[in-house]
């Protein structure tokens with residue numbers, strides 16, 4: 346049973362339930378980009394991200410990655426374990442794109458020998474600055490053990506998802522994860538995994554099938570999300 350709204354973020358709302366350890370997330374069609382400067386809606390996005398994220402979380406659970414997923418309620422709403430989010434955006438990259446290409450002055454599309462792993466401090470007021478392990482420790486954002494566990498889980502997620510998407514003729518370029526602590530302190534993968542939080546390129550044509558179409562005004566954004574949905578669910 347959905348009770349009071351606890352929180353409203355850029356792309357989701359979170360509601361309490363009768364169980365203090367469970368909350369309901371409700372996915373919106375709202376989209377933001379460029380540090381919140383660009384706002385819009387992507388019709389049908391909420392339902393696509395909800396269903397795709399739930400599917401991928403269940404795939405990852407089967408592969409031994411603990412997640413917040415509990416039960417899909419309907420198109421847009423899912424019951425998840427209540428967590429306190431570790432304020433780190435965890436980014437894994439297989440190919441140069443986005444901020445990596447900008448920051449280091451290289452073109453997009455360079456294939457890395459090994460995936461890269463980075464943290465940003467999840468703090469909108471500070472514009473999510475990049476930080477390293479020692480900064481995260483100094484700021485007491487996570488313990489050393491948590492950082493090690495997060496790195497191991499993020500790289501495992503990359504292995505599982507890279508292979509899964511390649512089977513759909515999609516290259517997983519990069520993605521962002523968030524982790525949360527349950528009431529007993531254990532870490533689980535939380536937030537979402539969707540075309541909002543991953544870069545997907547068609548493996549044959551290189552076409553972008555993710556939120557970069559919105560960020561960069563490329564058009565065809567709904568078509569790209571629908572295409573990813575079709576490939577994942579074979580609809």
Ligand code: UDP
Pocket residue numbers: 434436442443444445473519520521541542543544556
């Ligand atoms: N990303 C995200 N939320 C953010 C920042 C990045 O989901 O606030 C994802 C983004 O979709 C991409 C990956 O993390 O798949 C790497 O993003 P990057 O650092 O290149 O920043 P961007 O150019 O996306 O702002």
